[in-house]
Amino acid sequence: MNVPSQPPAxxxxxxxxxxxxxxxxxxxxxxxxxxxxxxxRGNGDNTILLFTGLSPSAHAASSEQDPSDGWWEAMVGPGKxxxxxxFHVLCFNSLGSCFGSTGPASPRPGGDEPWRLDFPExxxxxIAAATRAALDVMGIRQLHAIVGPSLGGMSALAFLLRYPxxxxxxxxxxxxxxxxPFAIAVRSLQREIVRSxxxxxxxxxxxxxxxxxxxxLARKLxxxxxxxxxxxxxxxGRRKMAEPDPGFGPRYExxxxxxxxxxxxxxxxxxNCYIYLSRAMDxxxxxxxxxxxxxxxxxxxxLESAAVVGVESDILFxxxxxxxxxxxxADVGVATRFHGLASIQGHDxxxxxxxxxxxxxxxxxxxx
Amino acid sequence: MNVPSQPPAxxxxxxxxxxxxxxxxxxxxxxxxxxxxxxxRGNGDNTILLFTGLSPSAHAASSEQDPSDGWWEAMVGPGKxxxxxxFHVLCFNSLGSCFGSTGPASPRPGGDEPWRLDFPExxxxxIAAATRAALDVMGIRQLHAIVGPSLGGMSALAFLLRYPxxxxxxxxxxxxxxxxPFAIAVRSLQREIVRSxxxxxxxxxxxxxxxxxxxxLARKLxxxxxxxxxxxxxxxGRRKMAEPDPGFGPRYExxxxxxxxxxxxxxxxxxNCYIYLSRAMDxxxxxxxxxxxxxxxxxxxxLESAAVVGVESDILFxxxxxxxxxxxxADVGVATRFHGLASIQGHDxxxxxxxxxxxxxxxxxxxx
Numbered sequence: 001m002n003v004p005s006q007p008p009a010x011x012x013x014x015x016x017x018x019x020x021x022x023x024x025x026x027x028x029x030x031x032x033x034x035x036x037x038x039x040x041r042g043n044g045d046n047t048i049l050l051f052t053g054l055s056p057s058a059h060a061a062s063s064e065q066d067p068s069d070g071w072w073e074a075m076v077g078p079g080k081x082x083x084x085x086x087f088h089v090l091c092f093n094s095l096g097s098c099f100g101s102t103g104p105a106s107p108r109p110g111g112d113e114p115w116r117l118d119f120p121e122x123x124x125x126x127i128a129a130a131t132r133a134a135l136d137v138m139g140i141r142q143l144h145a146i147v148g149p150s151l152g153g154m155s156a157l158a159f160l161l162r163y164p165x166x167x168x169x170x171x172x173x174x175x176x177x178x179x180x181p182f183a184i185a186v187r188s189l190q191r192e193i194v195r196s197x198x199x200x201x202x203x204x205x206x207x208x209x210x211x212x213x214x215x216x217l218a219r220k221l222x223x224x225x226x227x228x229x230x231x232x233x234x235x236x237g238r239r240k241m242a243e244p245d246p247g248f249g250p251r252y253e254x255x256x257x258x259x260x261x262x263x264x265x266x267x268x269x270x271x272n273c274y275i276y277l278s279r280a281m282d283x284x285x286x287x288x289x290x291x292x293x294x295x296x297x298x299x300x301x302x303l304e305s306a307a308v309v310g311v312e313s314d315i316l317f318x319x320x321x322x323x324x325x326x327x328x329x330a331d332v333g334v335a336t337r338f339h340g341l342a343s344i345q346g347h348d349x350x351x352x353x354x355x356x357x358x359x360x361x362x363x364x365x366x367x368x
Numbered sequence: 369m370n371v372p373s374q375p376p377a378x379x380x381x382x383x384x385x386x387x388x389x390x391x392x393x394x395x396x397x398x399x400x401x402x403x404x405x406x407x408x409r410g411n412g413d414n415t416i417l418l419f420t421g422l423s424p425s426a427h428a429a430s431s432e433q434d435p436s437d438g439w440w441e442a443m444v445g446p447g448k449x450x451x452x453x454x455f456h457v458l459c460f461n462s463l464g465s466c467f468g469s470t471g472p473a474s475p476r477p478g479g480d481e482p483w484r485l486d487f488p489e490x491x492x493x494x495i496a497a498a499t500r501a502a503l504d505v506m507g508i509r510q511l512h513a514i515v516g517p518s519l520g521g522m523s524a525l526a527f528l529l530r531y532p533x534x535x536x537x538x539x540x541x542x543x544x545x546x547x548x549p550f551a552i553a554v555r556s557l558q559r560e561i562v563r564s565x566x567x568x569x570x571x572x573x574x575x576x577x578x579x580x581x582x583x584x585l586a587r588k589l590x591x592x593x594x595x596x597x598x599x600x601x602x603x604x605g606r607r608k609m610a611e612p613d614p615g616f617g618p619r620y621e622x623x624x625x626x627x628x629x630x631x632x633x634x635x636x637x638x639x640n641c642y643i644y645l646s647r648a649m650d651x652x653x654x655x656x657x658x659x660x661x662x663x664x665x666x667x668x669x670x671l672e673s674a675a676v677v678g679v680e681s682d683i684l685f686x687x688x689x690x691x692x693x694x695x696x697x698a699d700v701g702v703a704t705r706f707h708g709l710a711s712i713q714g715h716d717x718x719x720x721x722x723x724x725x726x727x728x729x730x731x732x733x734x735x736x
Contacts, residue, residue, distance in 0.1 A: 117615075181604045181622035182597035188623045189588050191616060196581050198566060213564050220557050221589065229550035229686065236549045238653060247485075248559060248643060252650070254549035255556045275616060282620070285606060315597065315683075 004270055006100030007059035009066035010035045010093070013134040019095075022129070025120035029109035032134045033100030034058050034092045035066075037076060038084035044140035048082060048365075049131070049167070050091040051152030051159070054277050055269055057099035060091040074354040081362035082147065090140075094155065095130035096122040096276045102130075104203075104272035114272075117203040122276045124151070124284040128159035132166070145169035145368060147361075149350045150317065151277065154284045157300075161289040164299040169368045170306040170329075171361065173350050174314055176321040177296070177328070178285040183316050186225045187278045190218040194271050203272050211271050216262040218274070223261050228313035228346035301332040307364040309339045309350075309357070316347040337364065372638055374468030375427035377434035378403045378461070381502040387463075390497070393488035397477035400502045401468030402426050402460045403434075405444060406452035412508035416450060416733075417499070417535070418459040419520030419527070422645050423637055425467035428459040442722040449730035450515065458508075462523065463498035464490040464644045470498075472571075472640035482640075485571040490644045492519070492652040496527035500534070513537035513736060515729075517718045518685070519645065522652045525668075529657040532667040537736045538674040538697075539729065541718050542682055544689040545664070545696070546653040551684050554593045555646045558586040562639050571640050579639050584630040586642070591629050596681035596714035669700040675732040677707045677718075677725070684715040705732065 010033045018026040035058040061076035076082045093101040104119040146167045148156030153175020197214025236254040244251035286296040310322030326338035341356045343349035378401045386394040403426040429444035444450045461469040472487040514535045516524030521543020565582030604622040612619035654664040678690030694706035709724045711717035
């Protein structure tokens with residue numbers, strides 16, 4: 001079983017004590033791990049901050065120090081859509097995650113025992129706050145742009161809502177202002193599946209005896225929500241496996257695909273961190289930031305531009321939510337573009353449909 | 369915990385020994401339970417055979433003998449869309465189910481122990497064959513019409529494919545010629561969730577210690593696939609529960625809704641029966657009935673008419689599959705109507721959107 005670890009090219013930023021969380025807890029000893037590409041100019045004049053989805057580490061792309069492919073290898077690098085010859089790109093492992101940053105799997109300050117469920121309630125606003133504090137440590141005041149896919153788009157919104165003026169441009173990808181009940185239902189069930197695995201032990205599993213069965217099942221449900229029915233019809237149809245299980249195991253290629261995806265995930269992500277981050281996505285809502293009856297996005301009015309990119313086949317963050325985000329940004333006066341892409345890969349398209357996403361991202365960044 | 373039982377108004381039909389299954393096994397001692405409404409004329413001249421979805425019993429509607437609401441109470445009865453003043457309506461509990469008919473939970477002939485996983489592989493074709501055998505026992509040769517929603521639509525197709533000419537009219541509702549990989553993925557995961565519950569014990573659970581946790585989780589996943597994102601946005605939005613769980617339990621109304629649905633299901637359906645019927649849905653494919661390179665539906669050419677009714681928001685049996693079924697019926701010469709309804713309740717709409725389904729069903733039956 002893989003154990004989550006900090007990517008080799010990353011560095012650690014220790015935050016000033018304590019981090020005050022959105023729900024009023026004090027979190028001591030917070031550290032965030034980050035990785036960067038390209039040369040930084042000034043206090044962040046050419047810096048693009050990249051917020052991640054739920055499960056990635058800070059390793060968005062390969063580099064000299066770490067030549068392994070990153071989670072957005074096709075998009076970040078010299079000559080790529082997020083061109084590191086021009087931009088200084090910065091990616092943090094989110095607060096609450098398990099690839100070097102502080103989260104439920106990190107040791108509690110003053111001891112070796114992990115926080116586990118004693119970690120305070122995590123909100124997307126806390127991911128934003130920890131990132132803001134880390135940027136302060138690094139001397140980066142205003143970012144050129146923020147890019148955020150999925151949860152990363154929520155983190156980007158939370159960041160701009162809490163720290164107005166801290167970026168000039170925003171690129172939101174396959175994200176939304178809040179989770180709708182279908183997405184909440186899916187994620188709530190994923191969490192319950194993990195918690196129902198007896199090996200979870202109320203969060204007190206050993207690192208070498210994780211609730212692997214629950215995590216496998218939750219990941220399969222994740223894949224059902226991350227891709228699209230149309231993609232699977234085209235890609236797998238009703239093809240049977242070479243050696244279908246004669247009993248109740250997998251017979252169809254779609255089933256072996258899900259099994260392979262689950263195998264890849266299990267052991268690579270801490271179950272408690274997963275539960276915390278997943279719930280944070282449910283709880284986020286820009287409406288929590290409404291002031292004086294204004295649009296909740298009023299704090300984003302200082303943005304010079306924004307682009308909202310989504311996918312027609314996304315069932316987790318449906319396109320109409322993304323169109324609404326674009327409309328609401330425009331309503332507070334931000335010059336906003338909206339792109340509804342015809343990808344068939346659903347919510348995950350930004351990770352795999354490079355042909356559609358590459359030009360849209362490159363074109364937006366070229367103009368800012 | 370409820371124990372599945374035979375509805376009070378039902379009768380038992382003992383089939384001649386043995387039933388030869390589609391996969392070549394011999395199943396002895398098969399009995400099917402059925403319920404009926406209305407007066408039968410002749411050998412079935414006015415009989416409508418109603419095949420059920422995965423989980424219902426034979427109790428489709430109330431009657432004098434059993435005044436409790438049936439699973440299709442709004443559709444079956446005097447003056448209702450399936451009008452029992454005119455039609456003799458017959459509904460069987462499917463082979464493989466657990467409400468009186470033979471299935472994995474029934475005692476094996478010659479003993480008290482249930483079949484459990486020694487029950488032979490169940491196919492939709494076997495549901496059709498057992499029903500055909502029961503009709504023979506009852507002296508019903510040609511049916512006036514067959515009505516089948518969901519799995520019931522697949523059973524209706526299997527019935528007509530295996531016994532051409534045994535009905536004059538077909539009404540298929542929210543069903544399809546085969547399962548697509550998205551539906552297979554959902555059901556495969558549901559079965560794996562049940563099998564992963566330690567209480568399942570490889571199918572050898574005691575009746576008073578069923579894998580309730582697995583069944584609850586599987587039912588929640590079922591509800592996610594049976595309804596639609598749009599319905600839940602409209603019905604629940606992001607409303608929180610009156611007493612949200614401060615920990616990792618439910619906080620939103622959508623979560624308490626799913627919990628209530630799961631509570632209602634658990635104990636009411638046998639887990640092994642569930643697994644068998646669920647897999648049968650994945651395995652069914654009209655293409656298994658292709659002969660001489662003809663359309664697989666060639667055997668249905670004798671139908672005088674057919675109607676295919678589906679729902680735009682159905683993610684389990686998407687509308688394009690239902691349009692394809694209608695087109696393919698028309699292609700073999702059957703006078704076929706197609707209705708794509710704008711219900712927002714997804715696959716389950718036929719159970720709840722009486723306003724849309726009632727008139728369409730009544731109108732079709734009035735014309736045949």
